[in-house]
Amino acid sequence: MSLWTIVRKNIAQRKLSSALTSASVALGVAVVVAVLAIKEESREGFRQGAFGYDLVVGVKGSPLQLVLNTVYHLDAPPENIPFGIYEKLKADRRVRLAVPVAVGDFFEGHRLVGTSDRLFRDFEVQKGQKFELAEGRLFRFDEERLRHVLTAPPDHEHEGEEAVFEAVVGARVGGLRPGSTFEARHGGDFGPAHEEKWTVAGVLKPTGTANDRAIFINLESFYHIKTHVAEEVNRGKISAVLLQTKGAHAARDLAWEINKGPEAMAVVPAEVVVELFELIGKVDLVLLAVSALVILVAGISILVSIYNSMAERRRAIAIMRALGARRTTVLSIVILEASALCALGGFAGLLLGHLLTAAAARVLAARAGVAMSPLAFRADELLVLGGVVLLGALAGVVPALRAYRTDIADGLSPTS
Amino acid sequence: MEGVRKGYNGTPVLSIGRLEIPKGAQWVITGRSGSGKTTFLNLLAGILTPDAGTVTVAGTPINLLPEARRDRFRAEKIGFVFQTFNLLQGFTALENVLLGMLFARKTDRARGESLLDRVGLKDRMGYRPSELSVGQQQRVAIARALANRPELILADEPTGNLDPKTGESVIGLLKEVCREGGETLVVVTHQPQVMQSFKDVTDLSCLSGR
Numbered sequence: 023m024s025l026w027t028i029v030r031k032n033i034a035q036r037k038l039s040s041a042l043t044s045a046s047v048a049l050g051v052a053v054v055v056a057v058l059a060i061k062e063e064s065r066e067g068f069r070q071g072a073f074g075y076d077l078v079v080g081v082k083g084s085p086l087q088l089v090l091n092t093v094y095h096l097d098a099p100p101e102n103i104p105f106g107i108y109e110k111l112k113a114d115r116r117v118r119l120a121v122p123v124a125v126g127d128f129f130e131g132h133r134l135v136g137t138s139d140r141l142f143r144d145f146e147v148q149k150g151q152k153f154e155l156a157e158g159r160l161f162r163f164d165e166e167r168l169r170h171v172l173t174a175p176p177d178h179e180h181e182g183e184e185a186v187f188e189a190v191v192g193a194r195v196g197g198l199r200p201g202s203t204f205e206a207r208h209g210g211d212f213g214p215a216h217e218e219k220w221t222v223a224g225v226l227k228p229t230g231t232a233n234d235r236a237i238f239i240n241l242e243s244f245y246h247i248k249t250h251v252a253e254e255v256n257r258g259k260i261s262a263v264l265l266q267t268k269g270a271h272a273a274r275d276l277a278w279e280i281n282k283g284p285e286a287m288a289v290v291p292a293e294v295v296v297e298l299f300e301l302i303g304k305v306d307l308v309l310l311a312v313s314a315l316v317i318l319v320a321g322i323s324i325l326v327s328i329y330n331s332m333a334e335r336r337r338a339i340a341i342m343r344a345l346g347a348r349r350t351t352v353l354s355i356v357i358l359e360a361s362a363l364c365a366l367g368g369f370a371g372l373l374l375g376h377l378l379t380a381a382a383a384r385v386l387a388a389r390a391g392v393a394m395s396p397l398a399f400r401a402d403e404l405l406v407l408g409g410v411v412l413l414g415a416l417a418g419v420v421p422a423l424r425a426y427r428t429d430i431a432d433g434l435s436p437t438s
Numbered sequence: 439m440e441g442v443r444k445g446y447n448g449t450p451v452l453s454i455g456r457l458e459i460p461k462g463a464q465w466v467i468t469g470r471s472g473s474g475k476t477t478f479l480n481l482l483a484g485i486l487t488p489d490a491g492t493v494t495v496a497g498t499p500i501n502l503l504p505e506a507r508r509d510r511f512r513a514e515k516i517g518f519v520f521q522t523f524n525l526l527q528g529f530t531a532l533e534n535v536l537l538g539m540l541f542a543r544k545t546d547r548a549r550g551e552s553l554l555d556r557v558g559l560k561d562r563m564g565y566r567p568s569e570l571s572v573g574q575q576q577r578v579a580i581a582r583a584l585a586n587r588p589e590l591i592l593a594d595e596p597t598g599n600l601d602p603k604t605g606e607s608v609i610g611l612l613k614e615v616c617r618e619g620g621e622t623l624v625v626v627t628h629q630p631q632v633m634q635s636f637k638d639v640t641d642l643s644c645l646s647g648r
Contacts, residue, residue, distance in 0.1 A: 023536035023545045031528040242547035341524045343484060345582075346513020348506050430485045431476075434524065 025351070028342075029358045036331060043293040043324045044367035047410060051371025054406050056378035057309045060117030061302070062400065076273040077288045079103070079111065079280055080262035085289040086298060092123055092262045093291050094232040095133040099126045102259035103286045111263055116272035119144050121264045124244045127206040127216065134197050134206050134237050136244030136260075139163040142190065145266065147229045158200030158224030161188035161240045168242045172258050185246035187239070189220045193228035194235040200224055200318045204237075208249060216247050317410060320367065324360050325417040332424045334366075335355045338431020339425050356422035357415050364414025375403075442491035444477055452477050454491070457640070460590070461496075464613055466633050469642030475626045478642060479592050481622065483516050483630040483634055484508040496589040513542040515622070517583030519612065521595035523575040531578045532563040538585035553581040557611060569610040573604035580612055584619065591616055593625040609635055 033040045080088040081101040090097040093126050105122070112120040124136035139160050142153040163186075191198045198204060202222045207213040220239055241260075265288075267273040277288035332339075339352050376397055444452045452474035459465050469475050480486040481493050484500040493501045493625075496515055500508055517538075518524075525534045535550040554563050557577040567575050576596060583591050595613060597605030609625075609632055616623040625632065633639050 023533065023540050023547075025540075027533070028537075028540075031526075031533075337524070338526055338543040341526060342537070342541070343509070344483070344510075344512070344518055345538050346509050346516075346522070348509045348541075350506070351541065431480050434520065 025355055025358060029362055030166070032335075032355070032359050033362060036327075039327050039331070041079055042365055043320065043327050044363050044370065046320035046323055047317060047364050047367025047414075048370035048374055050313050050315075050320050051368050051406060051410055052374035052378055053313035053316060054067075054310060055372055055375025055403055056382065057306055057313060058402055058406075059375065059379040059398075059400060060382050061306045062278055074083075075264050075291050076267045076270075076293055077265040078262055079107065079265060079286050082285075082287045085287065085294050088262060088289055089291045089294040091125060094266060095125075095135065095236045096232070099150055100261060102261055103263075105258050107181055107286050108260055108263045109169075111265060111276075114276065116267055116276050117265055118268050119266040121145060122241060122260045123262050124241055124260045126261070127208055127244075128210055128213070129204050129206050129237055130197075132192075132235055132237050132241050134189075134244075136239050136241040138165060138168070138241055141238065141264070145188060147231055147233055150322055151229065153225040153233070155190075155224045156193065156227040158190075158222065158356070161190055161223045161238070162186045163240050163242070168245075171245045172260075185240075185243050187218055187220045187243045187246075188223045189240075190224045190226060190238045192226050192234040192236045192238075195225075195237055198222045198225070199236075206247075207311045214249070216249060218243070218247055237345065314322050317413065321364070321413040321417045324363055324414060328356060328360055328418060329421040332421050335425075336428055336433050339428045340430045342435060343428065343430040352428070353422045353426040356425045357418040359418070360418025360421070361411050361414040364417070365407070365409045368410040371410075372403055372407065380430065439481070440492045442481065442488045443492060444474070444481060444486065444488050452481070452642075454478075459622060459624060461622055462620050463638060464616060465625070465638055466636040466639045467624060467626045467642055468628055468633055468639060470628070473643040474592060475617060475628075475642055479594050479624070479626050482590070483518065483592055484512050495598065506567050510542070513538075513587055515589045517586070517588040517591040519576070519579050519583050519591065519593040519596045521598040523567070523572070523579045523599070525575055525578055525582075527567055530564050530566055531570065531574075531581075534567070534578055534584045535585050538582040542586040544586065550581070550585065553584055554578070557581045571604075572599055573608060576604075577611065580608070580615065584615060584621070587619065588598055588621060590622045590624065593623070593627075595627055595629075596625060597627065597629060602631060605629070606635075607633070615636070 075093065078088055080091045080092065081103050083100060087097050087100050091100055102124075108120060108122045111117055119140065121141045125133060127134040139162075142155075142160050144154065147153050189198075189204075203219045204222070204313055205219055206216050208216060220237075220243065226233070250288050265273075265276070267276060273290065277290065280286055280288040342352060343349070380397070439454045439457045440451065441456070442454045443450065461568075467470055467475055467478060477486060479508050480499075482495065484493070484495075484503070487501045491501075495511075498515075499509060500511055501509060517646070526537065527533075529537060531554055532547075532550050534551055536547065539545045539550065551563060554560060557580055559574060559577055559581070562570060562574060570578065576599075579596075583593075591612070596612065597608055600608060612622055612623065612625070613635070615621075625636070627633060
């Protein structure tokens with residue numbers, strides 16, 4: 023028998039009221055936990071995706087659109103840049119590795135990324151981590167043939183030049199195995215279908231990045247798509263170039279030089295992601311403020327609920343006082359009760375918050391290829407829990423003072 | 439009690455020149471309605487403090503103690519039996535007894551069980567008050583009052599809510615357990631059959647001249 027026994031009994035005696043007040047705390051905590059977790063986890067996830075690239079070079083315009091397109095395989099495809107820029111960058115002494123990419127087609131929500139096999143052989147998808155095949159092989163790729171296709175005169179007929187329509191698919195592209203074939207649509211899932219069929223050559227191991235839901239095709243095949251051949255806009259052009267430079271100084275130097283020119287811009291993906299999250303941070307703040315308000319209202323409802331119960335508990339308090347309980351003891355019991363209700367709600371909220379995060383993680387993984395760990399416990403959740411328990415204690419102070427002032431003789435009198 | 443006076447809102451309720459109840463005595467306090475019987479018990483328990491005079495229990499002038507020490511003294515030295523039993527409803531019989539020990543900071547489950555056994559409720563320890571008869575509830579209250587081995591047991595109309603037969607049995611038990619433990623027993627009652635079973639009866643109306 024301890025004070026906790028009394029607290030537990032008091033809570034159990036008012037089951038419905040206790041459950042409702044705890045549930046309102048749980049709701050607030052769940053939203054706070056989910057917002058904090060999704061914010062941090064997705065930020066981490068987006069950063070991870072950007073680690074493997076120093077620079078992304080694309081058409082002048084929105085750096086965010088360029089990064090979302092090339093690194094995260096999101097957003098509408100940007101305009102193109104001349105293939106010559108890629109060739110120039112590839113030859114630049116400051117560049118360790120350059121990989122061209124061309125986008126614009128989709129298969130069941132997955133973006134087709136036309137690229138070279140060097141993306142898999144030499145690029146690091148994240149720092150220290152290269153792409154690995156789970157099964158099959160890489161698509162066949164011949165840079166010379168690509169060069170020929172991209173630099174041929176507009177009226178050049180490619181008949182007789184057999185294109186390789188092969189693909190390597192990310193780990194989260196469901197339903198495609200080596201040997202599977204698929205057709206793509208132009209501009210999105212509701213765009214016109216291309217006639218060509220690609221054969222899956224290999225499936226990549228999961229990387230925990232947006233690449234897991236992308237379909238990589240031989241860049242040459244991109245330019246053999248009949249509708250692309252017909253479109254003047256694609257001729258001799260690519261969407262972007264992914265660059266790995268020979269150091270931070272080289273990256274800065276190169277970016278400055280490219281951005282000074284009229285044809286393209288170079289962006290540092292990690293910097294763009296920071297800007298993106300500054301924007302998202304404002305939305306997070308609003309969400310956090312709303313959920314803090316929910317918790318505050320829950321705290322007030324605990325105060326009201328316990329305060330209203332004090333009239334019916336006056337006799338019980340007087341009995342405890344008659345048995346020798348000090349005023350501070352009954353004060354502690356009420357404050358502990360309010361804190362316990364908040365703690366219960368807080369723990370339930372943590373659980374619910376992680377479930378919400380898990381649901382959000384599935385959506386983020388499916389839509390953005392961002393891997394999250396929804397069950398990972400974060401240090402700031404302890405702060406939230408501590409804050410909620412403190413709020414409960416504060417909410418308990420007013421009814422506790424009423425308990426503190428209970429007069430034993432009055433409380434025990436038959437009329438009370 | 440020495441020179442004790444107590445009143446409410448300027449109206450005197452109790453005035454006692456000197457009253458000494460010997461250690462181990464079994465004493466009945468009676469008096470007509472409004473004679474201050476409950477006030478008398480509350481003064482003895484340290485629940486109320488007199489406007490003047492001294493209340494000494496087991497050698498300690500309790501009205502001179504600071505409130506927190508008076509609470510502790512009450513928990514350790516005084517047991518209470520009420521007319522309406524005053525058991526906590528959400529607690530079992532045993533928990534109600536242990537609650538009496540909690541505030542004296544000496545919770546002893548085995549003693550709680552043995553006390554309930556002593557008052558004939560061995561097989562009702564896990565029952566809540568609502569599951570017990572009124573006689574059984576008063577027995578739990580007696581066990582609770584004895585929990586901390588007090589020096590003084592105060593009983594305020596302990597048979598007021600019981601039928602005569604049950605009342606007789608409860609008074610008999612109360613006297614018996616106090617005799618066994620050597621506790622001083624002070625019973626406030628206006629029931630003649632209760633008074634008849636005690637040797638020492640003090641009429642508060644006569645004592646305070648009201």
